Amino acid sequence: MTDARAHLTELALALGFEVTGWADAAPRADELGVYQGWLDSGRQAGMDYLTRQLPRRTDLSSSLPGVGSVLVLGVSHAFAPQPVPAGGVRLGRVARYAWTPDYHAQLEPLLERLRLEAASLGVRARGYVDHGPILERALAGRAFPGWQGKSGMLLSTTLGAFTTLAVLLTDLPAPEPAPLHPDRCGTCTRCIAACPTNAIGPDRLIDARLCLSALSIEHRGPLPWELRPSLGEWLFGCDLCSEVCPWSVRAGPLARLFVPDPELAHPDLRRFFGTSEREFQRQFSHTAFSRPRRKGMARNAVNVAGNLRLPEGLEILRLASSDPAWEVREAAAWAWGQWQNVAEVERLLNDPVAEVAGAARRVLDSGG
Structure with a gap:
């Protein structure tokens, strides 16, 4: 089984994933408690599907019977600034992850390649990008060097905050737990200070009712009147908390698998x-x-x-x-x-x- 994990890890890196790691599929009680508390406080805003999906998120066997371990995969979307195309009305800012064609469509074929390889090894597997009922950030924090920053984002000393996550559920036995990565936020509070609506809580959780990303992407109907000025120039999403993170600044532009499109960065x-x-x-x-x-x-x-x-x-x-x-x-x-x-x-x-x-x-x- 160790050989199967090593083989799948090697293939994932060859396919272009930049960080990988294995985690036990069984959720930890503290992780579930935090997530349940976030839902109970209403900070998911109008994303009611998160509450409906709670039973599946707490039991990954509902997605893959017999699941034992999860291969967590990370890809950088830390793009360098893109040139503004000529012509048109090109106002506003777009979150970096949207500068490239839909990452779900780009990553799903790679996950399918991993699934087929797992099957050839006698391992049942199922891949998800972030639209599945998975607590990806919690798994990632246990799977490879990283931690939940004060911004609520998964941070890495090598990738910063601009990391897109995917997972491959497998029926391999649970791996030995790895030591958790130390918290490298220290006394820094740049992400909290950068948020124009104070959406980042002291518990490192985001209030989607205030988050500019959630408002510009998930919110249906008119934007809340009092928050419209705070959206400033953000057309789609918001990167402020990730941009100011010292680990993102240190990492710099890293994206290799994803290719940015100036027409998406500046539509x-x-x-x-x-x-x-x-x-x-x-x-x-x-x-x-x-x-x-x-x-x-x-x-x-x-x-x-x-x-x-x-x-x-x-x-x-x-x-x-x-x-x-x-x-x-x-x-x-x-x-x-x-x-x-x-x-x-x-x-x-x-x-x-x-x-x-x-x-x-x-x-x-x-x-x-």
């Missing part, structure tokens, strides 16, 4: 308007932008235009004012208010959707 915001959801998915289904869907990306683009108040953003606001999605028009009312453009806000007072007209009235009543 033309106009592409989120004047198109159907079907056409949007045709263009972006291979990217992380498909998660919030067209109207979510358009809403975010409007929020960025409202916060930055740069001349090129005016085209986005004009498109948004007549967008078929009321959530986008509602965002436009707020954004025009940031520009102090009373005439455009007043036009939206006549919108047939109450939420849009209400947003316009709220802007006018508040003086902008």
